[in-house]
Amino acid sequence: MFETIDDLDDQQRLLMRIDVNAPVDDGEVQDNRRFVRHAETISELLANDHAIALMAHQGRPGRDTFVTLEQHADILADHVGESVEYVPSTYGEEALDAIDDLESGDVILLENVRMTDEELADLTPEEHGETEFVQTLAPEFDAYVNDGYSVAHRAHTSIVGFPQVMDSYAGRVMADEYEYNTSVERREFDGKVTMVLGGTKAEDVIAAMEHLDEKVDQFLLGGIVGHLFQRANGYEIGRDTPEGPGGLYDDNWEANEETIREVIDEYGDRISLPVDVAREDENGERVTDRMESLQGGPDEYMDIGEATIDAYRPHVEESEAVLVKGALGVFEIEEFSYGTRGVLQAVADTDCFSVVGGGDTSRSVEMYDIGTEHFNHLSIAGGAYLKALTGEPLAAIEALEK
Numbered sequence: 161m162f163e164t165i166d167d168l169d170d171q172q173r174l175l176m177r178i179d180v181n182a183p184v185d186d187g188e189v190q191d192n193r194r195f196v197r198h199a200e201t202i203s204e205l206l207a208n209d210h211a212i213a214l215m216a217h218q219g220r221p222g223r224d225t226f227v228t229l230e231q232h233a234d235i236l237a238d239h240v241g242e243s244v245e246y247v248p249s250t251y252g253e254e255a256l257d258a259i260d261d262l263e264s265g266d267v268i269l270l271e272n273v274r275m276t277d278e279e280l281a282d283l284t285p286e287e288h289g290e291t292e293f294v295q296t297l298a299p300e301f302d303a304y305v306n307d308g309y310s311v312a313h314r315a316h317t318s319i320v321g322f323p324q325v326m327d328s329y330a331g332r333v334m335a336d337e338y339e340y341n342t343s344v345e346r347r348e349f350d351g352k353v354t355m356v357l358g359g360t361k362a363e364d365v366i367a368a369m370e371h372l373d374e375k376v377d378q379f380l381l382g383g384i385v386g387h388l389f390q391r392a393n394g395y396e397i398g399r400d401t402p403e404g405p406g407g408l409y410d411d412n413w414e415a416n417e418e419t420i421r422e423v424i425d426e427y428g429d430r431i432s433l434p435v436d437v438a439r440e441d442e443n444g445e446r447v448t449d450r451m452e453s454l455q456g457g458p459d460e461y462m463d464i465g466e467a468t469i470d471a472y473r474p475h476v477e478e479s480e481a482v483l484v485k486g487a488l489g490v491f492e493i494e495e496f497s498y499g500t501r502g503v504l505q506a507v508a509d510t511d512c513f514s515v516v517g518g519g520d521t522s523r524s525v526e527m528y529d530i531g532t533e534h535f536n537h538l539s540i541a542g543g544a545y546l547k548a549l550t551g552e553p554l555a556a557i558e559a560l561e562k
């Protein structure tokens with residue numbers, strides 16, 4: 161097990177990794193629940209008179225979302241209610257000067273760690289610990305804190321390098337997420353465990369399903385994941401869209417179909433699939449088509465239909481635990497939110513242990529006032545949450561435990 165910030169002495173100089181990786185719309189960084197959750201950890205640490213230098217990433221090199229962290233500092237400052245100084249350097253002279261000036265109660269945010277040569281280099285954790293990035297910053301601090309659960313599955317320098325050479329602690333977000341998200345893997349439930357899987361990151365979800373068969377009694381599928389399964393069953397549904405991940409239905413179809421077939425052969429009797437799906441008609445209204453009546457063609461289906469929601473609800477009602485990853489439809493558009501809302505409402509109305517994961521998906525609970533208090537945990541992680549559910553070790557946790 162790892163140590164947490166409860167084990168820290170007061171008034172330390174802390175180097176802390178958070179994950180405020182966010183959607184970027186026309187160059188503007190969008191606020192999200194990650195900022196709120198990390199702000200809570202930062203406030204807690206400030207109450208104990210620590211001085212904090214934050215490390216974080218945004219986007220991936222080459223993508224439009226790969227930007228500096230200037231806006232992130234402002235958004236964080238709003239949530240913390242204290243100044244968060246943006247430093248346009250990760251471990252160069254400007255960074256070292258700002259770190260030198262750090263006093264108890266101060267918070268600075270260093271530049272996007274993915275702008276360094278080391279962060280994404282293909283190195284072992286020990287080699288990450290020997291990089292100039294780590295060797296320059298580590299001596300400046302008393303301890304390292306990792307609160308970035310949603311990036312915990314990446315073995316990058318800021319995640320696995322510093323714990324090699326520094327006293328290391330899990331932040332509040334990291335510790336809470338770890339506790340809830342490993343509950344399925346630990347199989348803490350006697351009753352039925354149901355997993356609701358959807359969203360757009362379909363290949364990750366399907367890969368996870370391969371490892372989940374013994375831990376889950378019932379799968380309820382929707383979103384793009386549901387389309388892919390129904391396509392493998394011979395229905396003419398699904399096409400790649402410019403906004404989507406690409407390749408699911410053409411270049412990667414053969415591989416996807418093979419995996420889906422294996423999953424269906426292995427435990428298809430525990431998998432419920434959409435019996436109807438909803439699209440927009442020529443008047444912009446929601447219409448629902450039965451699966452047998454699909455004709456192929458260019459229709460884009462954006463939600464599961466009402467009959468599917470009715471079929472899924474009883475499974476939720478008889479479950480002891482329900483884990484959700486990915487939305488069942490494009491819930492951001494009210495007309496196509498019925499599936500996601502219907503199933504989440506059923507979870508909220510039932511006295512089961514419940515976790516909703518996926519940065520986007522968990523947002524739907526707040527967006528439609530379903531009541532966060534009805535859920536045991538809303539995860540701010542996507543990929544890391546999915547990995548934890550399957551029992552795969554997370555690089556950050558392994559590094560903290562070392």
Ligand SMILES: Nc1ncnc2c1ncn2[C@@H]1O[C@H](COP(=O)(O)OP(=O)(O)O)[C@@H](O)[C@H]1O
Pocket residue numbers: 358359360361362382383384461462463485486487488489490491492517518519520521522541542543
């Ligand atoms: N049928 C669909 N077509 C297109 N997008 C969909 C569909 N169903 C769900 N989605 C999208 O899935 C997203 C959420 O799932 P996902 O992309 O896996 O993200 P996360 O893991 O962050 O929750 C939502 O933004 C929603 O619009």
Ligand SMILES: O=C(OP(=O)(O)O)[C@H](O)COP(=O)(O)O
Pocket residue numbers: 179181219220310311314519540541542543544
């Ligand atoms: O947003 C993240 O992951 P997620 O979309 O799986 O939740 C993390 O910040 C990890 O980012 P990455 O997938 O570019 O390594």
